Amino acid sequence: MKIHDLITDTAALSDLCQRFASADFVAVDTEFMRESTYWPLLCLVQISDGKEAAAIDPLADGIDLTPLLDLLTDNEDVLKIFHAGGQDVEIIYNLTGKTPHPIFDTQIAMMAISQSEQIGYSNLVETWLNFSVDKGARFTDWSRRPLTDRQLEYAIGDVTHLAKIFPRMLDRLMETGRGEWLNVEMEKLADPEHYRNDPDEQWRRIRAQGRKPDVLGRLKALAAWREIEAQDKDIPRGRIMRDETLADIAAHPPRQQGDLAKVRGLSNGWKDNDIGKRLMDVVSAAPPLPVDEMPERKRGTPLGKEGALVADLLKLLLKIRSREIDVASRLIARSDDLENLAAGVRKGLPLLEGWRYEQFGRDALDLVEGKVAFAVKDGRITKTRVDDRPVPTA
Numbered sequence: 001m002k003i004h005d006l007i008t009d010t011a012a013l014s015d016l017c018q019r020f021a022s023a024d025f026v027a028v029d030t031e032f033m034r035e036s037t038y039w040p041l042l043c044l045v046q047i048s049d050g051k052e053a054a055a056i057d058p059l060a061d062g063i064d065l066t067p068l069l070d071l072l073t074d075n076e077d078v079l080k081i082f083h084a085g086g087q088d089v090e091i092i093y094n095l096t097g098k099t100p101h102p103i104f105d106t107q108i109a110m111m112a113i114s115q116s117e118q119i120g121y122s123n124l125v126e127t128w129l130n131f132s133v134d135k136g137a138r139f140t141d142w143s144r145r146p147l148t149d150r151q152l153e154y155a156i157g158d159v160t161h162l163a164k165i166f167p168r169m170l171d172r173l174m175e176t177g178r179g180e181w182l183n184v185e186m187e188k189l190a191d192p193e194h195y196r197n198d199p200d201e202q203w204r205r206i207r208a209q210g211r212k213p214d215v216l217g218r219l220k221a222l223a224a225w226r227e228i229e230a231q232d233k234d235i236p237r238g239r240i241m242r243d244e245t246l247a248d249i250a251a252h253p254p255r256q257q258g259d260l261a262k263v264r265g266l267s268n269g270w271k272d273n274d275i276g277k278r279l280m281d282v283v284s285a286a287p288p289l290p291v292d293e294m295p296e297r298k299r300g301t302p303l304g305k306e307g308a309l310v311a312d313l314l315k316l317l318l319k320i321r322s323r324e325i326d327v328a329s330r331l332i333a334r335s336d337d338l339e340n341l342a343a344g345v346r347k348g349l350p351l352l353e354g355w356r357y358e359q360f361g362r363d364a365l366d367l368v369e370g371k372v373a374f375a376v377k378d379g380r381i382t383k384t385r386v387d388d389r390p391v392p393t394a
Helices: 009-020 066-074 084-097 106-113 123-127 149-176 179-190 199-205 213-233 243-251 257-262 274-285 302-326 336-340 356-369
Strands: 025-033 043-046 052-056 078-080 103-105 372-379 380-385
Touching: 009 052, 009 066, 009 078, 025 066, 025 084, 025 149, 025 302, 043 149, 052 149, 078 149, 084 179, 103 179, 106 123, 106 149, 106 179, 123 149, 149 179, 199 213, 213 243, 213 274, 257 274, 302 336, 302 356, 302 372, 302 380, 336 356, 356 372, 356 380
Parallel strands: 025 078, 078 103
Antiparallel strands: 025 043, 043 052, 372 380
16 A cells, blocks of 8 residues: 655645545544543544545645545545544534535444454454554554654554455455445444534533523523623533532522622632623523423333343343344344343334344334343353243143
8 A cells, every 4th residue: 555645735635635536435533632622633634535535734824725625525525434433523514514424434334243342453453454453553643743753653543454355344244244234323423413513502411400491591591602702712511610519500590799609619709700790681681491392201101120130131132132133232122222221111212223223123012012022041141032822721
């Protein structure tokens, strides 16, 4: 495989992307820093089509990333390969408002051909290529220049290894007939809605007690305000205020700015500084949360003691089935879906649709209906069908 020198100018990047535009796939990885900023700072992009590979320096003076971003987001003929690519896709979305498509994530794909829930990159390489990755440069500061040869070798290795692994993984998926199982999961990864950062929706990720409209209204307003403050200052939202502090203010709003000095998690300066004044303006102006925005209650009905036991049996059945077909249980069904099934829900559960129904859902329904039981055979727990024929009487 041809390895290029670090690409630092637009002309070289454009030539590379023009060649990659006719490739079947490109493996992509990024290095970034986000510990002290709101927006992740893109420091390096690595890319390979299996024949050549390069690292691109987004921090180089005058470089225009448009040829690369166009390749990743607009060229539907080239499959984009990532490993655990959520943060990589987020960065591309932040730069373009679009996501790479079509997309393939090797971490997700491993769930369909093994019981690995979230296999790390190093373990992936060791599994498929039978050697260990040098982890020495993993925690480097990628924003510092110049980059060393060791750093570049480590970074480019992420995509050269991935470019070797992907065709083998694809062959395995075709052999097992499980490629279609992943279509929905890959589309979720590429869904722009997953990366759209709407300040008005940030309150939903904060744990708050109760469902009082006035409290939730303040929570929504404060969360949106904090998000905008963090974006404007380009600092992590937690540097403005932690979630617990924000939820506490929403539930117990201070009457005047001087009371902010008494709030746990805020410094004494909030009682008379500008940001404290802005916070108080938000608190005083926040309307109650409208009825149509109230968070949904947990779907299903309360399990009760017996239902909880049924859910435990379903989880055991899932573990057994996962082992039998060598698929990660998380790909087959989620715990809350099993609990809903145990509670009597039958509509809208993914485990009762498509391949999930064929591989697990049918047995799960039979278990709930008393047609499946468990047995121990040769020291292993297995499922067994219950013979429901009437027992002959004397």
